[in-house]
Amino acid sequence: MRVRFGFVAMAMSLKNASPSQTMTLKQFLQIADRDAALRKLTRIAQSNLANSLRVLRHAHASGVHVYRFSSKLIPLFGHDVTSSWDFLGQLREEFAAIGQFVRDKSMRVSFHPEHFTLLNSPDRTVVDSSIGALERHADMFEAMELDVQSKFVIHVGGGYKNKGGALDRFVANWANVPARVKARMTLENDDKTYSAADTLTLCQTVETPMVFDLHHHMCNHEDGQGDVGPLLKPIFATWENTGLPPKVHISSPKDDKDFRAHAELINPADVLPFLEQVREFNQDIDIMVEAKYKDEALFELMRHLSSLPQVKVVDGGTIDYSP
DNA sequence: ACCTGTCAAGTCTGG
DNA sequence: CCAGACTTGACAGGT
Numbered sequence: 001m002r003v004r005f006g007f008v009a010m011a012m013s014l015k016n017a018s019p020s021q022t023m024t025l026k027q028f029l030q031i032a033d034r035d036a037a038l039r040k041l042t043r044i045a046q047s048n049l050a051n052s053l054r055v056l057r058h059a060h061a062s063g064v065h066v067y068r069f070s071s072k073l074i075p076l077f078g079h080d081v082t083s084s085w086d087f088l089g090q091l092r093e094e095f096a097a098i099g100q101f102v103r104d105k106s107m108r109v110s111f112h113p114e115h116f117t118l119l120n121s122p123d124r125t126v127v128d129s130s131i132g133a134l135e136r137h138a139d140m141f142e143a144m145e146l147d148v149q150s151k152f153v154i155h156v157g158g159g160y161k162n163k164g165g166a167l168d169r170f171v172a173n174w175a176n177v178p179a180r181v182k183a184r185m186t187l188e189n190d191d192k193t194y195s196a197a198d199t200l201t202l203c204q205t206v207e208t209p210m211v212f213d214l215h216h217h218m219c220n221h222e223d224g225q226g227d228v229g230p231l232l233k234p235i236f237a238t239w240e241n242t243g244l245p246p247k248v249h250i251s252s253p254k255d256d257k258d259f260r261a262h263a264e265l266i267n268p269a270d271v272l273p274f275l276e277q278v279r280e281f282n283q284d285i286d287i288m289v290e291a292k293y294k295d296e297a298l299f300e301l302m303r304h305l306s307s308l309p310q311v312k313v314v315d316g317g318t319i320d321y322s323p
Numbered sequence: 324a325c326c327t328g329t330c331a332a333g334t335c336t337g338g
Numbered sequence: 339c340c341a342g343a344c345t346t347g348a349c350a351g352g353t
Contacts, residue, residue, distance in 0.1 A: 010347090022348060024330045072347085079331060115345085116332040126333070133332085158334055192335095261345085 002284045003275070004245070005302065005317045006066025006108070011055045011295040019052040020072040028076060038085045045074040045087065049094035053101060060105045063316025064298065066286045068110045071137070078136050088143050099144030108244070108286060110151045111137045119177065120157035120170035127173050134181045141184065148183040149244055153211050156187060156194040156202060163193065167202055174206050186211050188249065191219035191260045196231055200238070209238045213249040214274055215290070219260050229277050236283055246283065251290040264292040266301045275321055
């Protein structure tokens with residue numbers, strides 16, 4: 001089975017290449033000349049997009065084919081104060097260049113809209129703004145001319161002291177999500193509220209692929225359900241007909257005291273038992289490395305894996321894990 | 324050069 | 339019912 005590793009947003013190996021430079025609302029409002037402020041936002045976005053392309057080139061040159069964009073590419077995009085401004089028109093060439101590189105090199109890319117994106121909130125305005133945030137991410141993928149294989153991942157949402165009701169509300173609100181957003185959606189188990197089993201059931205109901213997060217599963221699972229083995233087959237089944245390998249997130253706990261936080265690197269001992277389980281399905285997967293050291297953590301993990309007899313290194317971000 | 328406080332968005336806790 | 343924590347990277351302002 002083939003495993004492709006990817007990383008998130010920025011590359012530690014590159015200097016001054018942040019794709020997440022920003023301007024806060026407060027800073028924006030302090031600039032008296034509104035048009036100048038909007039132009040400054042656009043310049044920041046241009047820099048973020050240029051740096052995203054640099055990071056993509058670096059990933060590709062390193063043999064990495066899976067990458068998640070920063071969700072802060074355009075500061076204040078979607079905020080009321082910028083509603084009159086045509087960011088996408090202004091940034092057309094930058095988005096097109098990224099999309100062309102992704103298509104030419106067959107990179108698999110995604111977005112993770114921030115944790116304020118909640119489709120199951122009891123507050124209608126929160127749901128509406130969440131759908132708006134998802135539409136803006138769809139706009140950006142469309143500006144890149146990338147098809148629906150370029151996915152979003154979000155969490156199920158809040159628990160609101162009634163998980164069952166909150167899950168029902170997710171399903172009800174799903175009817176109001178535009179088709180172009182639904183087509184790109186995937187859902188991930190979280191570290192506090194919605195376990196892998198909860199998330200899988202919801203994904204089956206709304207016919208959406210499930211991203212399995214191994215670290216979140218360690219933090220949050222039903223009593224006696226710490227072994228994900230029995231869930232793997234139905235989780236992988238949610239990816240059928242997408243033309244994509246299932247996606248898995250990995251990270252290691254920072255320490256015992258701060259178990260849910262992400263460590264700098266991936267501890268191979270956290271991942272190897274999982275790879276052994278996946279091997280039984282002989283299933284190709286993409287694994288997103290979510291570690292403080294970003295691409296460096298990926299490369300460090302690859303160095304470790306390359307020493308194992310069951311691993312054949314294909315390139316800098318890909319292994320064949322063989323029986 | 325380095326340290327500290329602040330920042331769009333929501334939810335949850337605990338006082 | 340409200341203040342603060344949660345959590346991440348970036349940045350301004352201070353030293």
